[in-house]
Amino acid sequence: xxxxxxxxxxxxxxxxxxxxxxxxxxxxxxxxxxxxxxxxxxxxxxxxxxxxxxxxxxxxxxxxxxxxxxxxxxxxxxxxxxxxxxxxxxxxxxxxxxxxxxxxxxxxxxxxxxxxxxxxxxxxxxxxxxxxxxxxxxxxxxxxxxxxxxxxxxxxxxxxxxxxxxxxxxxxxxxxxxxxxxxxxxxxxxxxxxxxxxxxxxxxxxxxxxxxxxxxxxxxxxxxxxxxxxxxxxxxxxxxxxxxxxxxxxxxxxxxxxxxxxxxxxxxxxxxxxxxxxxxxxxxxxxxxxxxxxxxxxxxxxxxxxxxxxxxxxxxxxxxxxxxxxxxxxxxxxxxxxxxxxxxxxxxxxxxxxxxxxxxxxxxxxxxxxxxxxxxxxxxxxxxxxxxxxxxxxxxxxxxxxxxxxxxxxxxxxxxxxxxxxxxxxxxxxxxxxxxxxxxxxxxxxxxxxxxxxxxxxxxxxxxxxxxxxxxxxxxxxxxxxxxxx
Amino acid sequence: xxxxxxxxxxxxxxxxxxxxxxxxxxxxxxxxxxxxxxxxxxxxxxxxxxxxxxxxxxxxxxxxxxxxxxxxxxxxxxxxxxxxxxxxxxxxxxx
Numbered sequence: 266x267x268x269x270x271x272x273x274x275x276x277x278x279x280x281x282x283x284x285x286x287x288x289x290x291x292x293x294x295x296x297x298x299x300x301x302x303x304x305x306x307x308x309x310x311x312x313x314x315x316x317x318x319x320x321x322x323x324x325x326x327x328x329x330x331x332x333x334x335x336x337x338x339x340x341x342x343x344x345x346x347x348x349x350x351x352x353x354x355x356x357x358x359x360x361x362x363x364x365x366x367x368x369x370x371x372x373x374x375x376x377x378x379x380x381x382x383x384x385x386x387x388x389x390x391x392x393x394x395x396x397x398x399x400x401x402x403x404x405x406x407x408x409x410x411x412x413x414x415x416x417x418x419x420x421x422x423x424x425x426x427x428x429x430x431x432x433x434x435x436x437x438x439x440x441x442x443x444x445x446x447x448x449x450x451x452x453x454x455x456x457x458x459x460x461x462x463x464x465x466x467x468x469x470x471x472x473x474x475x476x477x478x479x480x481x482x483x484x485x486x487x488x489x490x491x492x493x494x495x496x497x498x499x500x501x502x503x504x505x506x507x508x509x510x511x512x513x514x515x516x517x518x519x520x521x522x523x524x525x526x527x528x529x530x531x532x533x534x535x536x537x538x539x540x541x542x543x544x545x546x547x548x549x550x551x552x553x554x555x556x557x558x559x560x561x562x563x564x565x566x567x568x569x570x571x572x573x574x575x576x577x578x579x580x581x582x583x584x585x586x587x588x589x590x591x592x593x594x595x596x597x598x599x600x601x602x603x604x605x606x607x608x609x610x611x612x613x614x615x616x617x618x619x620x621x622x623x624x625x626x627x628x629x630x631x632x633x634x635x636x637x638x639x640x641x642x643x644x645x646x647x648x649x650x651x652x653x654x655x656x657x658x659x660x661x662x663x664x665x666x667x668x669x670x671x672x673x674x675x676x677x678x679x680x681x682x683x684x685x686x687x688x689x690x691x692x693x694x695x696x697x698x699x700x701x702x703x704x705x706x707x708x709x710x711x712x713x714x715x716x717x718x719x720x721x722x723x724x725x726x727x728x729x730x731x732x733x734x735x736x737x738x739x740x741x742x743x744x745x746x747x748x749x750x751x
Numbered sequence: 752x753x754x755x756x757x758x759x760x761x762x763x764x765x766x767x768x769x770x771x772x773x774x775x776x777x778x779x780x781x782x783x784x785x786x787x788x789x790x791x792x793x794x795x796x797x798x799x800x801x802x803x804x805x806x807x808x809x810x811x812x813x814x815x816x817x818x819x820x821x822x823x824x825x826x827x828x829x830x831x832x833x834x835x836x837x838x839x840x841x842x843x844x845x846x
Contacts, residue, residue, distance in 0.1 A: 594832035610769030625766040641802030697806020
């Protein structure tokens with residue numbers, strides 16, 4: 266059952282060939298069998314999942330089922346889930362039972378999608394490997410020596426291993442697309458504001474954006490339809506009519522102009538990854554698209570700019586973790602300051618502390634202009650590069666990451682080298698544009714490679730259709746590690 | 752840029768995060784590496800560029816000043832480390 270597309274699952278559920286109880290139990294059985302090794306789930310919720318599956322089956326009987334009713338989902342542990350532990354993979358929130366649902370969670374509950382559990386991630390979404398989790402690293406299903414990417418590494422791993430048909434993720438600097446590439450699945454970061462941030466534990470609010478992680482672009486389009494939409498509780502939620510992201514699946518790519526930024530194929534890109542990405546672009550050309558050279562000259566300024574701005578926002582957002590209203594509190598504080606300092610010192614992991622400290626420093630008197638303001642100016646330059654590039658093309662294509670998945674432990678002592686590995690995804694977040702990663706092949710080491718497609722604001726449907734058309738003529742997205750096939 | 756013990760203590764206070772004495776050197780080294788990355792920004796000429804705070808050119812949405820939320824005090828306080836009579840307990844601040 267785990268090899269079916271979402272569309273096939275939906276058809277079988279509606280035809281009465283399978284029940285949601287059967288489908289959900291199938292995934293729970295697979296989680297029980299495989300997750301001890303992968304460590305992709307932080308929390309599994311079998312009782313809730315089965316109860317929701319039964320309710321979904323009632324809807325099929327009553328004739329009130331929707332397209333995704335009865336299809337189980339896994340939520341990244343950054344989404345608040347009422348009554349379920351929401352840890353953000355941090356000791357700080359190890360004891361936190363969310364008192365309400367994130368908007369995305371309540372949307373998918375309304376549709377009737379049983380919740381399988383919460384997936385592992387980099388602590389507070391700050392990382393590119395999922396190794397900084399308080400609950401230990403997640404393994405890449407394709408190679409247990411490799412990381413799944415991050416921060417939505419658990420989500421990517423559960424899709425790749427068939428431990429959930431769909432998963433939610435969030436992408437602040439590449440945290441949906443990079444793990445999607447590393448695990449050989451499809452993941453889209455929508456335009457900033459397309460999906461409500463309400464109930465998502467905030468990291469960097471002007472970047473954070475949620476999106477679907479699935480096996481195929483078609484599945485992602487269906488899931489994004491359920492996730493997106495205006496929410497008055499998020500002040501940056503886009504107030505506009507929600508597009509139908511699946512409506513243009515099936516449109517021809519004839520005439521599509523693909524921009525190829527020379528800067529994305531330069532020094533530092535693994536030659537094998539380059540070949541695979543170029544082959545994928547050639548395949549898309551065969552479908553009627555043409556390529557044009559474009560330039561993103563300020564690409565190298567994006568990483569330092571992001572690592573000023575995101576930690577600056579984080580230092581503010583994470584000031585709420587003070588040991589007073591929720592989360593970890595140190596033992597026997599001597600006074601209020603001691604309680605703040607030790608609760609935060611003991612509750613946060615090393616990388617989270619680094620980002621809060623560096624963010625606080627960048628915002629402090631004497632450094633604000635040199636760091637924060639400068640970074641905001643570079644943000645505009647990076648955004649303007651894209652605006653100019655889209656004058657001569659419809660979408661931009663390139664690699665998601667400069668290499669295949671790193672080995673576990675490879676980057677843990679050198680955070681700057683880890684930061685630099687996000688060089689292709691970060692510019693997209695700075696600009697607030699949508700971007701998708703679709704599986705494009707495998708390197709000789711057996712690890713997957715993703716094709717990165719970036720479009721202008723609100724071009725999600727186009728990106729999903731390009732991914733879908735590519736997946737009609739390739740089968741990379743159908744591949745599954747051998748040990749998880751049965 | 753290389754940070755020393757004094758700067759780390761200052762940043763620790765700014766961020767309200769305890770840095771233990773035996774962690775200071777490592778924290779100083781790693782934060783210094785990140786500041787070296789920041790230094791790359793200085794090469795860019797930004798004199799004519801306006802700062803960009805946000806990806807969307809949107810006006811802040813306003814709403815009618817009406818109470819829309821239910822009181823959920825008990826539920827919200829159920830996750831607090833220490834509560835008494837609906838008040839959050841913290842170490843004594845004023846003698």
